[in-house]
Amino acid sequence: MSILMDMAASYSTAEVAKVIGVSKKTLLRWLWDGKVAEPKQTVTMGRVDARIWSAADLERARAFKEGNYRKRS
Numbered sequence: 001m002s003i004l005m006d007m008a009a010s011y012s013t014a015e016v017a018k019v020i021g022v023s024k025k026t027l028l029r030w031l032w033d034g035k036v037a038e039p040k041q042t043v044t045m046g047r048v049d050a051r052i053w054s055a056a057d058l059e060r061a062r063a064f065k066e067g068n069y070r071k072r073s
Contacts, residue, residue, distance in 0.1 A: 011053040020062045027061065036061050
């Protein structure tokens with residue numbers, strides 16, 4: 001698999017939150033609470049570690065939301 005294909009199928013935490021329809025803060029809280037598994041890939045930029053979400057990671061987060069998150073009426 002080429003690097004370009006890998007990059008096309010990767011998302012930031014903010015992008016995942018937007019796609020599944022929650023705030024970034026909510027998604028981070030789910031990660032910290034262990035409700036959603038951490039993505040396996042990270043990249044370090046200086047002192048900052050950034051999560052790299054795959055399509056499978058995104059689907060896991062979406063499935064958690066659909067099974068556990070109520071819409072407000």
